Amino acid sequence: MSTDARKLKKGWKVSMSKMAENTFNPIRTIVDGMKLTPNPDKDMIALSIGDPTVFGNLPMPVTCEEAVQESINKRTCNGYCPSIGYVESRQAVADYVSTPTSQVDATDVVLTSGCSGALEMAIACLADPGQNILIPRPGFSLYKTVAVSLGIHVKHYDLLPERSWEIDLQQMENLIDDDTAAIVVCNPSNPCGSVFSEEHIQDILNTVSRYRLPLIADEIYEHFVFSGFKYHSFASLSQDVPVLACGGLTKRYLVPGWRMGWIVINDRHDALSEVRIGLQRLSTRILGPNTLIQAALPRILRDTPQSFYTETLDYIQPVMPQGAMYMMVGIDMKSFPEFKSDVEFTQSLVTEESVFCLPATCFEYPNFFRVVLTVPKEKVVEACNRIRQFCELHFQPTSHINGNGCA
Amino acid sequence: MSTDARKLKKGWKVSMSKMAENTFNPIRTIVDGMKLTPNPDKDMIALSIGDPTVFGNLPMPVTCEEAVQESINKRTCNGYCPSIGYVESRQAVADYVSTPTSQVDATDVVLTSGCSGALEMAIACLADPGQNILIPRPGFSLYKTVAVSLGIHVKHYDLLPERSWEIDLQQMENLIDDDTAAIVVCNPSNPCGSVFSEEHIQDILNTVSRYRLPLIADEIYEHFVFSGFKYHSFASLSQDVPVLACGGLTKRYLVPGWRMGWIVINDRHDALSEVRIGLQRLSTRILGPNTLIQAALPRILRDTPQSFYTETLDYIQPVMPQGAMYMMVGIDMKSFPEFKSDVEFTQSLVTEESVFCLPATCFEYPNFFRVVLTVPKEKVVEACNRIRQFCELHFQPTSHINGNGCA
Ligand SMILES: Cc1ncc(COP(=O)(O)O)c(C=O)c1O
Numbered sequence: 001m002s003t004d005a006r007k008l009k010k011g012w013k014v015s016m017s018k019m020a021e022n023t024f025n026p027i028r029t030i031v032d033g034m035k036l037t038p039n040p041d042k043d044m045i046a047l048s049i050g051d052p053t054v055f056g057n058l059p060m061p062v063t064c065e066e067a068v069q070e071s072i073n074k075r076t077c078n079g080y081c082p083s084i085g086y087v088e089s090r091q092a093v094a095d096y097v098s099t100p101t102s103q104v105d106a107t108d109v110v111l112t113s114g115c116s117g118a119l120e121m122a123i124a125c126l127a128d129p130g131q132n133i134l135i136p137r138p139g140f141s142l143y144k145t146v147a148v149s150l151g152i153h154v155k156h157y158d159l160l161p162e163r164s165w166e167i168d169l170q171q172m173e174n175l176i177d178d179d180t181a182a183i184v185v186c187n188p189s190n191p192c193g194s195v196f197s198e199e200h201i202q203d204i205l206n207t208v209s210r211y212r213l214p215l216i217a218d219e220i221y222e223h224f225v226f227s228g229f230k231y232h233s234f235a236s237l238s239q240d241v242p243v244l245a246c247g248g249l250t251k252r253y254l255v256p257g258w259r260m261g262w263i264v265i266n267d268r269h270d271a272l273s274e275v276r277i278g279l280q281r282l283s284t285r286i287l288g289p290n291t292l293i294q295a296a297l298p299r300i301l302r303d304t305p306q307s308f309y310t311e312t313l314d315y316i317q318p319v320m321p322q323g324a325m326y327m328m329v330g331i332d333m334k335s336f337p338e339f340k341s342d343v344e345f346t347q348s349l350v351t352e353e354s355v356f357c358l359p360a361t362c363f364e365y366p367n368f369f370r371v372v373l374t375v376p377k378e379k380v381v382e383a384c385n386r387i388r389q390f391c392e393l394h395f396q397p398t399s400h401i402n403g404n405g406c407a
Numbered sequence: 408m409s410t411d412a413r414k415l416k417k418g419w420k421v422s423m424s425k426m427a428e429n430t431f432n433p434i435r436t437i438v439d440g441m442k443l444t445p446n447p448d449k450d451m452i453a454l455s456i457g458d459p460t461v462f463g464n465l466p467m468p469v470t471c472e473e474a475v476q477e478s479i480n481k482r483t484c485n486g487y488c489p490s491i492g493y494v495e496s497r498q499a500v501a502d503y504v505s506t507p508t509s510q511v512d513a514t515d516v517v518l519t520s521g522c523s524g525a526l527e528m529a530i531a532c533l534a535d536p537g538q539n540i541l542i543p544r545p546g547f548s549l550y551k552t553v554a555v556s557l558g559i560h561v562k563h564y565d566l567l568p569e570r571s572w573e574i575d576l577q578q579m580e581n582l583i584d585d586d587t588a589a590i591v592v593c594n595p596s597n598p599c600g601s602v603f604s605e606e607h608i609q610d611i612l613n614t615v616s617r618y619r620l621p622l623i624a625d626e627i628y629e630h631f632v633f634s635g636f637k638y639h640s641f642a643s644l645s646q647d648v649p650v651l652a653c654g655g656l657t658k659r660y661l662v663p664g665w666r667m668g669w670i671v672i673n674d675r676h677d678a679l680s681e682v683r684i685g686l687q688r689l690s691t692r693i694l695g696p697n698t699l700i701q702a703a704l705p706r707i708l709r710d711t712p713q714s715f716y717t718e719t720l721d722y723i724q725p726v727m728p729q730g731a732m733y734m735m736v737g738i739d740m741k742s743f744p745e746f747k748s749d750v751e752f753t754q755s756l757v758t759e760e761s762v763f764c765l766p767a768t769c770f771e772y773p774n775f776f777r778v779v780l781t782v783p784k785e786k787v788v789e790a791c792n793r794i795r796q797f798c799e800l801h802f803q804p805t806s807h808i809n810g811n812g813c814a
């Protein structure tokens with residue numbers, strides 16, 4: 001025991017673990033690294049972060065408010081609950097997500113700290129260091145953040161803009177190897193705002209089924225689809241593929257700060273019996289989400305009127321995506337030779353027009369930027385006018401202008 | 408790419424990751440494995456779990472209720488906040504824990520999902536797989552649960568019952584090696600109910616200081632000390648040792664379900680500048696605790712009257728420990744030859760007397776059991792009478808009866 005050596009060798013400097021070092025959130029890193037100096041003559045319009053509450057134009061449903069009031073008044077929802085959540089709250093989620101073809105009950109639900117907590121737990125439970133998971137490009141950054149920090153590799157499958165952001169299934173299939181532990185799908189999509197058709201979901205499930213791989217379905221935007229489009233959960237369309245469906249109150253109920261998420265275990269052939277135990281074990285690490293919100297869940301999920309959802313969707317309707325709360329806009333970089341990247345493009349957009357959109361490099365998808373749709377209408381119109389003005393100023397026509405322009 | 412091999416080889420069975428497999432919570436595993444069949448003629452008294460809310464005899468302070476009401480009414484606390492927490496809430500924690508000799512501000516605080524979340528993050532940030540941390544025996548089980556699941560080894564240093572559960576410093580020192588990344592201390596102690604004296608804390612700090620090791624101080628029971636004893640935080644007694652102090656609302660404010668915890672970064676010599684970044688990064692994984700509670704923090708910490716704390720302590724006063732909400736009781740196993748272990752002893756206590764105490768094997772400390780002190784007084788008296796009866800029935804005097812009997 002060379003403790004003397006230790007004494008002499010080490011200064012006070014304490015280093016962070018490899019896990020912390022490998023926890024890299026590209027949105028935060030890219031955004032924090034951008035030089036954002038808004039034009040002082042124009043008030044700032046942020047179309048960057050998917051938080052529907054920032055402008056105050058989209059309040060949560062009354063049921064949310066009342067149900068939490070009730071939790072407080074009861075005075076019996078302040079103690080420890082089972083680490084996977086109160087059974088009544090889990091049953092309420094089960095009732096909420098069950099469909100005729102995918103029935104689940106309280107034992108199939110794990111409550112988590114936001115959908116982020118659900119995704120972290122699902123990934124940590126299915127994959128070992130050295131294995132890999134497949135994730136979408138463009139896609140939400142957390143999948144990679146969590147996986148890489150745990151020593152799990154990621155491989156990107158492509159979403160195809162020319163096919164309404166459907167998955168390139170052939171390419172996805174080619175990525176699967178013996179070390180693939182799970183496939184992450186996201187529908188409706190952040191950042192694309194696309195909604196998969198029933199047929200496309202079937203095709204995905206058929207592909208996955210051939211390789212006997214479990215799905216992690218990020219369905220935080222479930223039912224958040226514009227009229228004319230229909231939402232189908234992955235679990236409802238397969239009797240075969242085991243699905244860990246991740247969801248939560250965050251987006252549909254407009255309460256991101258409440259950190260209420262869930263994993264729904266859609267087991268088939270008893271394939272997930274071990275994973276079920278694994279999720280239970282992982283839940284004992286931080287002991288589930290806030291009990292006041294848990295106790296409010298049954299009422300929120302049961303009593304929120306359909307009109308609330310449709311009003312939210314009507315609010316953000318007048319744009320072309322199919323679901324979620326985003327739109328991806330391509331930049332024909334050849335026509336904007338002043339800018340080397342989408343990061344520079346969006347940076348200048350702030351400097352000149354005080355409009356902030358997220359460069360899609362944050363989603364591993366350069367040369368696009370993402371617009372958030374939950375902003376008040378006047379602001380959207382104003383922002384669009386400013387973006388148009390910016391584009392007109394910097395646009396330099398090239399020989400072959402073909403689509404993908406700054407719409 | 409042997410994807411064909413994969414297709415043929417693998418059935419649907421999905422296995423859990425090594426991390427899930429290694430996440431082992433001994434309290435849950437031991438308790439779930441016990442045969443608990445209460446005597447149907449006696450109503451059950453559970454002295455097992457440290458949840459002060461279960462009997463309804465200890466309500467939370469009025470400030471907690473009012474402050475959360477206010478958060479809801481404001482309607483501005485439902486969105487995403489910075490992943491380490493609102494700055495006002497972090498400042499409130501900083502004000503609450505600062506002492507003349509250990510001043511911190513909002514930048515030194517990370518809000519987490521309960522003290523469990525704080526401990527997980529602190530351990531994950533300081534140690535790498537293959538390294539080790541030192542933890543107390545008997546001690547709270549989560550330290551080991553989290554460490555082992557991350558591939559971090561634990562070494563137990565002993566607390567000495569004959570010295571009011573002080574640390575065996577010589578033995579602790581002998582455990583330190585080149586791979587030791589941090590030392591976890593817990594004061595006041597779960598499960599011992601002991602409170603370290605100022606001198607003992609100084610001795611601990613001096614030892615740790617010689618090895619230039621950071622401390623993780625689990626101070627969730629801070630200020631929870633009975634009259635005649637004084638609480639000192641580790642950070643307040645050293646200008647030298649970097650301390651990550653983990654705390655939260657859970658115990659002192661009697662709201663375990665609210666999952667509001669924190670890490671206070673007590674940096675010295677800039678030793679923790681890298682760790683600070685690491686904690687920030689880790690916080691982006693699940694994005695901090697519930698915002699309604701965060702927004703309520705300033706009022707709760709500022710306005711809860713001193714009388715609330717003293718009333719709680721007065722309530723659980725008439726027993727001999729020094730702090731926290733527990734008492735460890737030794738079993739002289741030789742005098743109870745019917746029972747092979749503390750697990751069997753406590754199991755029979757349930758079968759015959761319907762009193763449930765946690766066997767201290769849960770805390771890596773066989774031949775003791777732990778009693779929770781937040782139970783209503785009549786129940787405690789009743790439980791003590793039943794325990795006495797049980798002991799009288801099973802006690803078989805041995806030649807040398809020396810202390811450690813069933814008190
Ligand atoms: C696709 C997707 N999944 C998960 C999340 C995280 O949701 P939560 O805030 O519930 O953790 C988001 C948030 O933006 C998201 O866009």
Ligand SMILES: Cc1ncc(COP(=O)(O)O)c(C=O)c1O
Pocket residue numbers: 286287457520521522523524547593596597625627655657663666667668
């Ligand atoms: C010593 C100790 N630390 C931490 C915790 C966890 O606290 P929380 O419920 O805030 O996660 C407990 C809970 O029993 C405890 O006894």
